[in-house]
Amino acid sequence: DVVMTQSPLSLPVTLGQPASISCRSSQSLAHSDGNTYLNWFQQRPGQSPRRLIYKVSTRDSGVPDRFSGSGSGTDFTLKISRVEAEDVGVYYCMQGTHWPYTFGQGTNLEIK
Amino acid sequence: QLQLQESGPGLVKPSETLSLACTVSGGSISSSDYYWGWIRQPPGKGLEWIATMYYGGSTDYNPSLKSRVTVSVDTSKSQVSLKLSSVTAADTAMYYCVRDGGYWGQGTLVTVSS
Numbered sequence: 697d698v699v700m701t702q703s704p705l706s707l708p709v710t711l712g713q714p715a716s717i718s719c720r721s722s723q724s725l726a727h728s729d730g731n732t733y734l735n736w737f738q739q740r741p742g743q744s745p746r747r748l749i750y751k752v753s754t755r756d757s758g759v760p761d762r763f764s765g766s767g768s769g770t771d772f773t774l775k776i777s778r779v780e781a782e783d784v785g786v787y788y789c790m791q792g793t794h795w796p797y798t799f800g801q802g803t804n805l806e807i808k
Numbered sequence: 809q810l811q812l813q814e815s816g817p818g819l820v821k822p823s824e825t826l827s828l829a830c831t832v833s834g835g836s837i838s839s840s841d842y843y844w845g846w847i848r849q850p851p852g853k854g855l856e857w858i859a860t861m862y863y864g865g866s867t868d869y870n871p872s873l874k875s876r877v878t879v880s881v882d883t884s885k886s887q888v889s890l891k892l893s894s895v896t897a898a899d900t901a902m903y904y905c906v907r908d909g910g911y912w913g914q915g916t917l918v919t920v921s922s
Contacts, residue, residue: 697871735909737855744904744912745855756910788855792909796870797845797857 698723698791702800708808715776717803719789724769726793733792736765736774739802740785749774781807810835812905812913820899820920826892829885830905830913837886839863842908844888846879848901849915856901861888895920 699722709715725732736749747756749765752772762777776783784807789800816828830844837844840863849855859879860868869877878891888905900920905913 737909744915746912747910750910790855790857790909795860795868796872797860799855799857802854 697796698725698794698798700789700791700798700800702787702789702803705801705803707803707805709776709779709805710808711781712778715779715783715805717774717787717789717805719767719772719774719800721770721772721791723794725772725791726769732768734765734767734772735790735792736763737788737790737799738783738785739788740782743785745788776805779805779807810907810911812907812911814903814905814913814916816903816916816918818917818919820895820918821922822896822920823894826890826895826899826918826920828890828903828905828916828918830888830890832886832888832907835907837881837888838883844879844881845906845909846888846890847904847906848899849904850898850901858892858903859890897921 701720703718725734732752734752737745739745748759748763753765764775766773786802786804788802811833813831820826843862845860846858861879867879876893880889897920902915902917904915
């Protein structure tokens with residue numbers, strides 16, 4: 697299985713400040729069809745996960761533009777330009793290139 | 809607006825079969841544009857992708873569960889179903905139905921206990 701490794705696992709951030717989460721995969725996530733299936737999910741306390749970003753950098757509908765994704769190959773990043781209170785939760789990266797699809801361990805974002 | 813709703817017993821005995829249904833509303837369950845999946849999350853832990861069902865009925869099962877998992881679709885009921893046999897306490901988790909990863913149900917908590 698492809699191992700997804702996130703860092704940091706805990707991320708205390710001051711309101712209005714930027715935040716960044718790294719996700720590294722044990723194999724390249726470049727698919728033979730030309731796409732890279734790397735997704736980012738947000739799970740707020742007590743809620744189902746919500747996809748924020750798919751194919752590395754495409755934001756889902758309704759996702760604020762303060763969220764951005766980047767990367768290629770095995771190295772990916774989720775950035776929040778200015779953290780707001782509603783961003784508290786656990787963030788997961790997930791690869792959809794190799795079966796079985798796998799998730800990172802999660803990064804717990806909290807307000808400092 | 810597409811909605812997914814999981815349903816099934818909240819308590820299953822060890823060695824029995826866990827059976828869940830995901831009812832889809834607000835969209836078609838039969839489209840080649842999408843796939844359906846089941847994901848689980850043990851209490852306080854991370855996410856595990858269990859199975860995927862594609863248009864036409866083909867399936868992929870996580871090798872860690874493959875011998876115990878079956879996913880099927882009933883288009884007349886707009887339902888995707890999950891069966892997991894020979895359950896143990898390790899199968900206690902919130903079970904989510906998803907479409908592509910972009911749409912999630914609210915999840916249903918299944919506890920395995922005698």
